[in-house]
Amino acid sequence: MSTSQIVIEAQNLFKEFSGIIAVNEVSLNVSKGEIFSLVGPDGAGKSTFIRLLCTILAPDSGSARVLGFDIRKEPEEIRRLVGYMPQKFSLYEDLTVEENLNFYAHIFSIPLEEAQKREDEVLKFSRLAPFRNKRAGTLSGGMKQKLALSCTLMHSPSILFLDEPTTGVDPISRREFWQLLFDLKAKGTTIFLATPYLEEAERSNRVAFMHTGRIIACNTPEKFKTSFKEKIIRLKSDHLLEAKEALLKVWPDLKIINYGSELRIISGDVSERKRKISKILMKNAIPLAELEITDPDLNDVFIQILQEKNYGNN
């Protein structure tokens, strides 16, 4: 990673809106060809941070370079070289797939002949070619997202900024969309995305957790998981809360999260603990459906970091 080229370099970026701090002294670097995710709750400042880097908004203080250009002094250069797909991408629903692409070619002043060629490439890439004459409004959610991405790709950007690209998209379309992102990465495109879903962040090369305008942790998904000192015991039972109560009676300080129809027990010595849990439940005549040791997922990591840093979890 040390020899790689830095394409996004932010230093102490700061932005407030009438007294409310949206981005609070954020510094980070992203290398060429990386897929980088910014994860955090609503209002954490993710979208604002992306807009600062795309030069849609100007910072109050701090600086950033995108592809070597200064976001304050050289916004035009940056805009030519980056693609931005906002959360609510404006597709013309009553225009066809092809007409939408033409429109974006026009916005980016791509000469007609080149635009034709580029359109074919982009449609082939996104596998939307069979739908080129369909109206955008009639496409499924997953296909609309692919079309939005295609529009963003018309001017062949070197960096793509994606704001919540697959929110509300089903798992199969999500995987197809990510296949496209990995294909772009293989060609050297850098991808910077914001998402509230850790499931999505996990597919990136690096993840930064953002909270109340700050980046509170940044690492690869694997290192985040190995840095989690404890393990998880998953417990499923039809009598979930009774099970929780029985365990807390024995270990009042045990970290237990009831999550839908399972308990997630966070603990160090898990194999010993697991054995004792079976015993306790048996003694209390609580039937057990599943009990297994598992690695933490990014949700567990994120929630623990929030608690450690005293942000609470509400």
Added chain:
Amino acid sequence: MEIIEIQNLTKKFADLTAVNIASLSIPEGVIFGLLGPNGSGKTTAIRILCGILPPTSGKALVMGLDSFYQAERIRGFVGYTSQFCSLYEDLTVEENLEFYAQIYGVESKAKREEILSRYELSRFRNRRIRELPPGKKQWVALACAVMHEPRILFLDEPTSGMDPASRKDFWEELSILKQKCTILITTHLLDEAERCQMIAFMHLGRVLAVGTPREIKAVPQGKVFNVILPDPVSFLSELSVSPFVQDAYLFGNILRVIVQDQEGAAKLIAMTRDRDARIQETNFSLEDCYVRLVHLEGNAT
């Protein structure tokens, strides 16, 4: 008799068959997750079960009663939150709660207050729904749907737009509600599906698979490996032309490879030699199972 029973249920809109479920039963007291692409029939199925839509043919029984033709007798026992926000956007949080309290005949004001404070909505009580962030709206919708203590709760994509911390709180609340009620929930997130007791995958109106997450993951034949190596992209293109590889895709810094059998595994391990690779056998994820089912379905039709 289970709390929900579906037999040969179809729903057609003009030429389109939105729902075509041969049979599905949901036992009382579970959290049941329904997964599928938009347009796969999840929302239509829920609307039939809620008594909002009549089926074209077949039966949907809720607590032993016909969900549409005996809807009057079921209504008081059912709570529903729609994917498209079932709230009045121009009314405040409190006014919405009052409205639903009237519909469901919940007279106690204390009950409303209790729910406002339990869902941390008290300080939003005078805010109009349209001014709330999407995550909060879902909490209001849940509050409106559970005030009358239903026995069955239908939640259509309730966590869409919610951040990780409030999703955790939401699922924590579901595990409490589940003590007194059966929950049918739709989601696009497979980590949420893992936390249901039972799940079903829907595709083109049909149910492709149903069972506990563990049962569903035990179905596919094959071996799954996580491979971490310096240049995953070029290795992936080699794998994609290797006949023993069933599926291979990038997941962050990890290359996931699915092979048929032990022989395929040996070939994969041989290919990773001299590549500075770390290779580890792992299990099928729900996503793997889902993708595979849909592909099988695609090949069959």
